[in-house]
Amino acid sequence: MKSGFIAVLGLPNAGKSTLTNALVGEKVSIVSWRPQTTRDKIIGIVNQDDCQAVLIDTPGIHTGKSKLSAYMAEEVTSAKSASDGALYVLDGSKVPDKDTYAFIRSLASSTPTVVVVNKMDIADKAVAMQTVAKLSEIKNLEVVPISAATKENLPELMKVIKGMLKDNVPYYPEDMYTDKPLRFMAAEIVREKALKFLLAEIPHGIGVEITKFDVGEDGITRIEADVICEKDTHKPIIIGKGGETLKRISIAARKELETLLDGQVFLRLFVKVKSGWKDDGAVLSALGYIKKK
Ligand SMILES: Nc1nc2c(ncn2[C@@H]2O[C@H](COP(=O)(O)OP(=O)(O)OP(=O)(O)O)[C@@H](O)[C@H]2O)c(=O)[nH]1
Ligand SMILES: [Mg+2]
Numbered sequence: 001m002k003s004g005f006i007a008v009l010g011l012p013n014a015g016k017s018t019l020t021n022a023l024v025g026e027k028v029s030i031v032s033w034r035p036q037t038t039r040d041k042i043i044g045i046v047n048q049d050d051c052q053a054v055l056i057d058t059p060g061i062h063t064g065k066s067k068l069s070a071y072m073a074e075e076v077t078s079a080k081s082a083s084d085g086a087l088y089v090l091d092g093s094k095v096p097d098k099d100t101y102a103f104i105r106s107l108a109s110s111t112p113t114v115v116v117v118n119k120m121d122i123a124d125k126a127v128a129m130q131t132v133a134k135l136s137e138i139k140n141l142e143v144v145p146i147s148a149a150t151k152e153n154l155p156e157l158m159k160v161i162k163g164m165l166k167d168n169v170p171y172y173p174e175d176m177y178t179d180k181p182l183r184f185m186a187a188e189i190v191r192e193k194a195l196k197f198l199l200a201e202i203p204h205g206i207g208v209e210i211t212k213f214d215v216g217e218d219g220i221t222r223i224e225a226d227v228i229c230e231k232d233t234h235k236p237i238i239i240g241k242g243g244e245t246l247k248r249i250s251i252a253a254r255k256e257l258e259t260l261l262d263g264q265v266f267l268r269l270f271v272k273v274k275s276g277w278k279d280d281g282a283v284l285s286a287l288g289y290i291k292k293k
Contacts, residue, residue, distance in 0.1 A: 001050060001051065001052075001167070001168065001169060001170065002050065002051040002052075002162060002165035002166060002167060002168060003051060003052040003053070003054070003165055003166065003168040003169065003170050003171055004053065004054065004083075004084035004085065004164060004165040004166050004168065005054045005056060005082055005083040005084050005171075006053055006054065006055050006056065006083055006084065006085050006086065006087055006161060006164060007056045007058060007079040007080050007082075007083035007085075007086045007087070008020055008055050008056060008057045008058060008079075008086075008087045008089060009058055009061065009076065009079075009080070009086055009087070009088050009089070009107070010060065010061070010088055010089035010090060011035075011060050011061055011062075011090075011091070011100070012035030012036045012037075012059075012060025012061075012062055013033070013034070013035040013037075013060060013091065014060065014089040014090060014091045014118060015089055015091065015118040015119060015148045015149075016029075016038065016057055016058065016060070016089045017029035017030065017031045017037065017038050017042075017057050018031050018118075018148040018149060019087070019089055019116065019118060019146070019148035020042070020044040020055050020057040021044065021148075022148045022149075022151055022154060023044065023046050023053075023055060023154065023157075023158065023161075024044040024045065024046055024055065024177050024178075025046075025177075026044075026177045026178070028042055028043070028044040028057070028177060028178040028180070029042045029044065029057045029188075030188045030189065030191060030192035030195075031192070032192060032195040032196060034195055034200070035060060035062075036059065036060055036062060036064075036072075037060075037192075037195060038057060038058065038059045038060065039059055039068070039071070039072055039075075039289065040059070040072075040075055040184075040288070040289075041056050041057065041058050041059075041075040041076070041078065041079040042056070042057045042178065042180060043055070043056055043057075043178055043179045043180070044056075044057060044177065044178055045172050045176055045177045045178065046158070046161075047170070047174050047175075047177070048158075050162075051162050051165055052165075052170040052171065052172065052174075053158075053161050053162070053165060054171055054172065055087070056079040056082065056083060058075060058076045058079045059072040059073075059075055059076060061073075061076060061103075066278040066279050067278060067279045067280075067281065067284055067289075067290075068278040068279075068284060068289055069278075071284065071289045071290065080111075083111070084111075084112070084164060084165070084166060085111055085112035085113065085114070085164035086107055086111050086112070086113045086114070087113075087114050087115075087116050087161070088103075088104055088107060088113060088114070088115045088116065089116045089118050090115060090116065090117050090118060090131065091118060091119050092117040092118055092119045092120050092123040092127075092128040092131060092145060093119045093122050093123040093124070093127075093128070095127060095131070096131060101134070101135075101138075104135065104138065104141070105138055108138055108139065108140045108141040109139075109140065112140075112164045113140070113141055113142070114141075114142045114143070114144060114157070114160050114161070114164070115135050115141060115142070115143045115144070116144055116145075116146055116157060117131055117132055117135075117143060117144070117145040117146070118146055118147065118148050119147060119148075119149070120145050120146060120147045120152060120153070121147040121149055121150045121152065128145060132145055142160050144156060144157045144160055182213070182260070182261070183210050183213050184288065185260060186210055186213065186223055186225070186257055186260075187208040187209065187210050187225065187287075187288075188208075189253050189256050189257055189260070190208045190225050190227065190249070190253045190267075190269065191206060191207075191208045192253075193248075193249045193250075193252040193253040193256075194206055194208070194227060194238070194249050196249075196252070197245055197248050197249050197252070198237070198238060198245070198249075199237060202229060202234050202237060202238065205229055205230035205231070205234065205277075205278070206227060206228065206229055206238075207227075207228040207277060207278075207283070207287045207289075208225050208226070208227055208228070208287070209225060209226045209228060209286055209287050210223060210224070210225050211224045211225060211226055211270075212224035219263055219264065220263070220264045220265070220266055221257070221261050221263060221264070221265045221266070222265075222266045223257065223265060223266070223267050223268070224267075224268045224269075224270070225267070225268075225269055225270070226269075226270050226271075226272045227246075227249075227269055227270070227271050227272070228272050228273075228274050228277055228283065228287075229271065229272070229273055229274075230273070230274070230275055230276070230277060230278075231273065231275065232273050234273070235271050235273055238271045239271055246269055246271065249269065250267055250268075250269050253267060253269075254266075254267040
């Protein structure tokens with residue numbers, strides 16, 4: 001039996017969460033077309049007969065200045081230090097810059113590293129192959145081109161991941177695929193749907209706080225959540241004309257929550273304005289972005 005922790009690293013929007021979900025075979029981490037979707041490190045457990053790979057999906061590496069950005073950066077650092085190896089996910093449809101190559105070189109010199117050249121389904125093959133060739137010159141580095149969206153070459157990647165694991169017993173029970181509580185998953189699902197339906201200028205400022213999560217005697221789960229935005233002007237946009245946008249977010253989130261919880265869900269969303277919330281310790285703590293010591 002082999003097992004180990006593998007940090008999934010890379011720039012925002014590279015496809016780290018899509019890949020984590022595809023390898024785990026369950027949705028553990030939310031995905032959106034916007035950069036900086038993932039904010040916490042999220043464990044996704046791949047269980048096979050002869051191995052357990054514990055993937056740690058991380059926020060895309062970036063350089064914001066808020067307390068929330070500092071939390072996200074710390075999540076990446078702690079994922080790296082807790083892992084036996086790293087998957088560095090690259091968007092294969094783009095040409096990597098020299099900072100990216102420098103980061104990969106330094107990563108490969110300090111920990112077993114695989115570079116995953118993702119989005120091969122939309123990448124210009126010639127450009128992607130040039131990236132693969134350039135990466136292949138780096139010492140102690142494996143390179144695997146894949147598509148997380150179409151699952152192309154994932155079995156090959158899984159073989160390489162197995163090679164990074166150690167002879168060890170599993171860390172988690174075999175039927176477990178994430179370490180996050182349902183309350184966290186519920187907040188993330190609401191945030192994913194908000195990211196999906198809202199205009200580009202708002203979502204970075206959005207947080208979701210679950211204020212009620214009760215399973216009634218009738219078997220129905222009643223969930224209430226605050227969608228927190230930064231500006232008064234954002235509130236009417238999130239609510240939409242006649243409440244339509246919030247309704248779309250709520251319907252999509254409820255459907256997914258019903259699948260997750262395998263039962264009926266009543267979901268009520270409220271929009272709250274909390275200006276500067278990304279630097280407000282009390283709000284960040286309520287949203288789980290500041291860990292209680
Ligand atoms: N065509 C294509 N799109 C992909 C692929 N993998 C991911 N995507 C898309 O790329 C976007 C970003 O995917 P995510 O998985 O959220 O990226 P991420 O690296 O986790 O991003 P952050 O959490 O913001 O750091 C989404 O729109 C995905 O659907 C792929 O293999 N092919
Ligand atoms: Mg992500």
